[in-house]
Amino acid sequence: xxxxxxxxxxxxxxxxxxxxxxxxxxxxxxxxxxxxxxxxxxxxxxxxxxxxxxxxxxxxxxxxxxxxxxxxxxxxxxxxxxxxxxxxxxxxxxxxxxxxxxxxxxxxxxxxxxxxxxxxxxxxxxxxxxxxxxxxxxxxxxxxxxxxxxxxxxxxxxxxxxxxxxxxxxxxxxxxxxxxxxxxxxxxxxxxxxxxxxxxxxxxxxxxxxxxxxxxxxxxxxxxxxxxxxxxxxxxxxxxxxxxxxxxxxxxxxxxxxxxxxxxxxxxxxxxxxxxxxxxxxxxxxxxxxxxxxxxxxxxxxxxxxxxxxxxxxxxx
Amino acid sequence: xxxxxxxxxxxxxxxxxxxxxxxxxxxxxxxxxxxxxxxxxxxxxxxxxxxxxxxxxxxxxxxxxxxxxxxxxxxxxxxxxxxxxxxxxxxxxxxxxxxxxxxxxxxxxxxxxxxxxxxxxxxxxxxxxxxxxxxxxxxxxxxxxxxxxxxxxxxxxxxxxxxxxxxxxxxxxxxxxxxxxxxxxxxxxxxxxxxxxxxxxxxxxxxxxxxxxxxxxxxxxxxxxxxxxxxxxxxxxxxxxxxxxxxxxxxxxxxxxxxxxxxxxxxxxxxxxxxxxxxxxxxxxxxxxxxxxxxxxxxxxxxxxxxxx
Numbered sequence: 053x054x055x056x057x058x059x060x061x062x063x064x065x066x067x068x069x070x071x072x073x074x075x076x077x078x079x080x081x082x083x084x085x086x087x088x089x090x091x092x093x094x095x096x097x098x099x100x101x102x103x104x105x106x107x108x109x110x111x112x113x114x115x116x117x118x119x120x121x122x123x124x125x126x127x128x129x130x131x132x133x134x135x136x137x138x139x140x141x142x143x144x145x146x147x148x149x150x151x152x153x154x155x156x157x158x159x160x161x162x163x164x165x166x167x168x169x170x171x172x173x174x175x176x177x178x179x180x181x182x183x184x185x186x187x188x189x190x191x192x193x194x195x196x197x198x199x200x201x202x203x204x205x206x207x208x209x210x211x212x213x214x215x216x217x218x219x220x221x222x223x224x225x226x227x228x229x230x231x232x233x234x235x236x237x238x239x240x241x242x243x244x245x246x247x248x249x250x251x252x253x254x255x256x257x258x259x260x261x262x263x264x265x266x267x268x269x270x271x272x273x274x275x276x277x278x279x280x281x282x283x284x285x286x287x288x289x290x291x292x293x294x295x296x297x298x299x300x301x302x303x304x305x306x307x308x309x310x311x312x313x314x315x316x317x318x319x320x321x322x323x324x325x326x327x328x329x330x331x332x333x334x335x336x337x338x339x340x341x342x343x344x345x346x347x348x349x350x351x352x353x354x355x356x357x358x359x360x361x362x363x364x365x366x367x368x369x
Numbered sequence: 370x371x372x373x374x375x376x377x378x379x380x381x382x383x384x385x386x387x388x389x390x391x392x393x394x395x396x397x398x399x400x401x402x403x404x405x406x407x408x409x410x411x412x413x414x415x416x417x418x419x420x421x422x423x424x425x426x427x428x429x430x431x432x433x434x435x436x437x438x439x440x441x442x443x444x445x446x447x448x449x450x451x452x453x454x455x456x457x458x459x460x461x462x463x464x465x466x467x468x469x470x471x472x473x474x475x476x477x478x479x480x481x482x483x484x485x486x487x488x489x490x491x492x493x494x495x496x497x498x499x500x501x502x503x504x505x506x507x508x509x510x511x512x513x514x515x516x517x518x519x520x521x522x523x524x525x526x527x528x529x530x531x532x533x534x535x536x537x538x539x540x541x542x543x544x545x546x547x548x549x550x551x552x553x554x555x556x557x558x559x560x561x562x563x564x565x566x567x568x569x570x571x572x573x574x575x576x577x578x579x580x581x582x583x584x585x586x587x588x589x590x591x592x593x594x595x596x597x598x599x600x601x602x603x604x605x606x607x608x609x610x611x612x613x614x615x616x617x618x619x620x621x622x623x624x625x626x627x628x629x630x631x632x633x634x635x636x637x638x639x640x641x642x643x644x645x646x647x648x649x650x651x652x653x654x655x656x657x658x659x660x661x662x663x664x665x666x667x668x669x670x671x672x673x674x675x676x677x678x
Contacts (some may be wrong), residue, residue, distance in 0.1 A: 063387040065383050066384055066386055067381075067382070069381050072382060072522065073519075079503035081500075083491045098414050099417075103409040103412075135389070138389075139389075140461035141477065142387075145456030145457070147576070149457050169477040172474045173409075211384075246396070
């Protein structure tokens, strides 16, 4: 089974067999560093903590410099970023539970404790930016866009014993986060507002460690994987690209054409032109394509062969 | 369902299905947001902020070193609970419609602090001869293998009751025991570690009690009774089984209790049985009074291992 983005719109219950169904057995308990590069990521994150409340130069933000249209568009953009980061606040801990239950190297659990905190900081800072621009918006303006930003199903997959952890990490970290990181690097180039730029840089610094985690993990285990396992990883990555990324999870211009996605794209354009963050299709497209190509190359070196992907706005990549 | 090793597996898990939007991210519990902010402001680094040279483990005789490594290994087994329980609690808060953003933010900081505690405890155990991977008596292991991560994700488990038992009561008890160990610690490095841990656990315990205070006005009588029942079950099934105080369970934790006595005498981060008994009894008494303010009646407890409390 590959990753799924199916999700009910109602608060409901579901009875599911999960990898948590066995009794806990934490012993023998070890905290040896079996993946020292990941332990070092934990230590680096500990050294490089920041606080959205005190480390961002909020006094340099002057909302009055911008038009009403620009402020509204930027509110929408930073609110959407907050929703996206919020998703990781529960996805990251779900993966951490899995590391513990599967008794994966303790380095992974330790790193994910601070990774989750970083995701909280990102949600906090994006929400704060939206607030200062006129007010955080608590849901997509048009319901149609919820399908693009609601979830990418990682939390459910993390608790599903039938979905291999390696596939989730390859899809979520080495693919989705890699794409997000490259977009952040691009945003650093095109964002002119000093506060928006500072936020982008803080987040990008954390995301670089998040991406490194995924590749360090895959590199450490790739030689132990069977061809079937590599095929499963490939399927998970394909699902993440086709069903999530190419559906507009990170980039609204990739979402299916409808009035909602057109409104989001327009808000992105206004935000971009104001230098308040965000980007546009013309600027982001070559970056997105280059990232996908690089991911394919890096996966190939690990014995994972990704197919070509097609999208109306990208062609075949 | 029965697993290969003969243990009974639980039935399928009843998981909540998330409804994300509208996504409230404004502050609704300001005192808990303040805990989150003070946690970020109080961030520390075990490697940089602790003077590890003061540990001087080689200066203690072998019996003391062996005792200290067992004491700190056991504290490690306890603290390791947070590596699966706290993330599961965050997931539960995120899945349940209407739960506030402030606890979600706070719990991410709590989990990082638990990771730093683990690094410190592990480093101490290693310095005194090496971490011990499991209890001396296998019968003691079930006290730690509580499966809290599964319990909190189960939609049949009341989240408020879970917070009452594990975030308010249990974290509060851990805080008071840490303070007791700190009062008896003479080793400079261990005192410094415990000072950091206490500062963090003050926030952890405050979170639980503040959250209860925000929820209690809305509880029904049945919910109050459920909380009292689950608290009593926790005290009988976990505390009196020696989870925090091994001297309460000499039938399977004698090695750990003996080690703590030696560690306490050496000032290396434990306390005598009588000091821990006072701490436990006083804490439960205080907790009983606080719970009564929320309409929750905690019963009295009797055991032949300590005075009634």
